Amino acid sequence: xxxxxxxxxxxxxxxxxETGRTQAVVNPATEEVIGQVPxxxxxxxxxxxxAAVAGFAAWRATPVAARTAILRAAxxxxxxxxxxxxxxxxxEQGKPLAxxxxxxxxxxxxxxxxxxxxxxxxxxxxxxxxxxxxxxxHEPIGPxxxxxxxxxxxxxxxxxxxxxxxxxxxxxxxxxxxxPGTAVELxxxxxxxxxxDGALNLVFGExxxxxxxxxxxxxxxxxxxxxxxxxGRLLAAAxxxxxxPSLMELGxxxxxxxxxxxxxxKAARRAAxxxxxxxxxxxxxxxxxxxxxxxxxxxxxxxxxxxxxxxxGDGLEEGVTMGPLANERRLKAMEEFVSDAVSRGAAVxxxxxxxxxxxxxxxxxxxxxxxxxxxxxLEEPFGPIAxxxxxxxxxxxxxxxNSLPYGLAAYGFTRSAATAERLVTGFEAGILxxxxxxxxxxxxxSGGVKSxxxxxxxxxxxxxxxxxxxxxxxxxx
Ligand code: NAD
Numbered sequence: 410x411x412x413x414x415x416x417x418x419x420x421x422x423x424x425x426x427e428t429g430r431t432q433a434v435v436n437p438a439t440e441e442v443i444g445q446v447p448x449x450x451x452x453x454x455x456x457x458x459x460a461a462v463a464g465f466a467a468w469r470a471t472p473v474a475a476r477t478a479i480l481r482a483a484x485x486x487x488x489x490x491x492x493x494x495x496x497x498x499x500x501e502q503g504k505p506l507a508x509x510x511x512x513x514x515x516x517x518x519x520x521x522x523x524x525x526x527x528x529x530x531x532x533x534x535x536x537x538x539x540x541x542x543x544x545x546x547h548e549p550i551g552p553x554x555x556x557x558x559x560x561x562x563x564x565x566x567x568x569x570x571x572x573x574x575x576x577x578x579x580x581x582x583x584x585x586x587x588x589p590g591t592a593v594e595l596x597x598x599x600x601x602x603x604x605x606d607g608a609l610n611l612v613f614g615e616x617x618x619x620x621x622x623x624x625x626x627x628x629x630x631x632x633x634x635x636x637x638x639x640x641g642r643l644l645a646a647a648x649x650x651x652x653x654p655s656l657m658e659l660g661x662x663x664x665x666x667x668x669x670x671x672x673x674x675k676a677a678r679r680a681a682x683x684x685x686x687x688x689x690x691x692x693x694x695x696x697x698x699x700x701x702x703x704x705x706x707x708x709x710x711x712x713x714x715x716x717x718x719x720x721x722g723d724g725l726e727e728g729v730t731m732g733p734l735a736n737e738r739r740l741k742a743m744e745e746f747v748s749d750a751v752s753r754g755a756a757v758x759x760x761x762x763x764x765x766x767x768x769x770x771x772x773x774x775x776x777x778x779x780x781x782x783x784x785x786x787l788e789e790p791f792g793p794i795a796x797x798x799x800x801x802x803x804x805x806x807x808x809x810x811n812s813l814p815y816g817l818a819a820y821g822f823t824r825s826a827a828t829a830e831r832l833v834t835g836f837e838a839g840i841l842x843x844x845x846x847x848x849x850x851x852x853x854x855s856g857g858v859k860s861x862x863x864x865x866x867x868x869x870x871x872x873x874x875x876x877x878x879x880x881x882x883x884x885x886x
Contacts, residue, residue: 631654750784
């Protein structure tokens with residue numbers, strides 16, 4: 410299959426943009442240019458917002474059961490086209506085909522969940538004086554401006570599109586210019602399922618230009634972003650200046666605490682598996698491994714074994730379990746993290762370098778003896794590097810875990826229910842897993858605390874951000 414030419418979807422029409430400006434799309438496994446993504450001009454963005462206003466009017470007027478049926482049909486199309494979507498995703502982002510296919514199937518399921526949940530967006534009647542009827546009702550907030558990154562080319566856009574459309578909103582989404590093809594494939598499923606023109610608009614462009622334009626536009630009512638903390642701060646500030654609510658799904662630097670009573674081999678295997686999924690480019694990826702000193706030798710040996718068993722290669726090849734990094738920036742960032750740590754005295758136990766071949770491949774890496782001021786322990790790594798740090802006191806480990814501004818995910822391993830509870834209450838994070846490093850499940854809310862952002866995706870909480878609440882007091886005469 411060749412890579413399909415990406416287009417923007419504005420008001421139900423697939424288009425190339427007014428100016429014809431484009432940006433190259435690169436296959437990270439080969440460094441070859443596989444396509445050109447169109448970049449929106451201000452006029453394109455204005456048309457997208459106008460379309461979203463018209464699309465909102467049509468979509469919110471569609472009865473909720475009909476909306477759910479259309480969205481479920483779109484989910485079925487995503488499922489039916491999962492192989493194609495997965496190939497596009499692997500070509501543009503690099504992840505192994507099986508991982509890409511799993512992502513496509515998961516987003517279809519997430520869409521079904523949100524679509525069904527919209528039917529339960531209940532209001533309530535409140536007991537009040539006999540002559541008034543006091544009620545609370547929920548309504549869609551309006552056209553949404555959304556911005557998503559490249560690490561989950563299906564997952565990130567779908568979480569925003571599914572929540573917005575399920576709630577009855579329209580949306581203008583700027584998916585990543587580095588992984589546009591997957592977003593195009595998803596948008597086609599919605600269009601083919603019968604979502605009205607303008608309810609879903611997909612644009613690409615120069616990110617700062619597009620976000621400034623869409624956030625300032627009076628017609629957009631909500632800003633939803635997934636990406637880095639610095640960009641999140643910019644967009645949240647712009648949304649605040651325009652007095653619009655925002656949902657911010659930002660980065661993390663997830664600690665893993667392996668307590669003295671844990672099984673070090675099981676903990677190492679589970680943590681290493683999670684570390685190298687998507688080449689570590691996951692906001693909830695475990696990234697600081699705090700291991701009780703009595704277990705550190707066994708844990709480290711097993712972790713290194715697991716790292717060396719990872720099969721790195723082109724995600725289209727059979728048997729590959731980790732693809733390249735998604736872009737050259739991440740490769741450079743990994744090289745800098747390792748050289749900084751080594752210059753401060755850390756030891757590279759395995760990996761630590763790019764692979765000697767075309768493509769942005771970096772070897773699964775384990776570091777020991779990393780000092781507390783090394784950059785890898787302070788900044789989100791977003792790549793396949795695992796620093797292992799021994800501790801002797803659980804309070805001290807929790808203090809290290811909570812010492813950064815991040816608060817997205819945290820993981821603990823222990824056989825004691827009491828210690829597990831100490832971890833759950835002690836971790837400053839929005840997503841916790843005990844004795845595993847499981848991925849997100851759409852029926853439960855995901856989201857961070859502290860600088861990792863605010864707002865939730867998934868669970869009944871996921872729709873809340875896309876709804877407004879009206880209090881209605883009706884004097885009965
Ligand atoms: P970046 O911080 O420049 O970009 C992150 C994302 O934000 C990209 O998708 C980009 O297109 C978008 N973006 C950038 N400026 C924007 C703007 N002004 N308006 C709207 N969107 C904008 O850098 P990057 O190299 O793409 O990623 C670097 C870091 O971002 C990673 O190390 C990681 O920490 C973080 N990140 C987090 C997630 C996540 O899921 N939370 C996803 C991707 C990247």
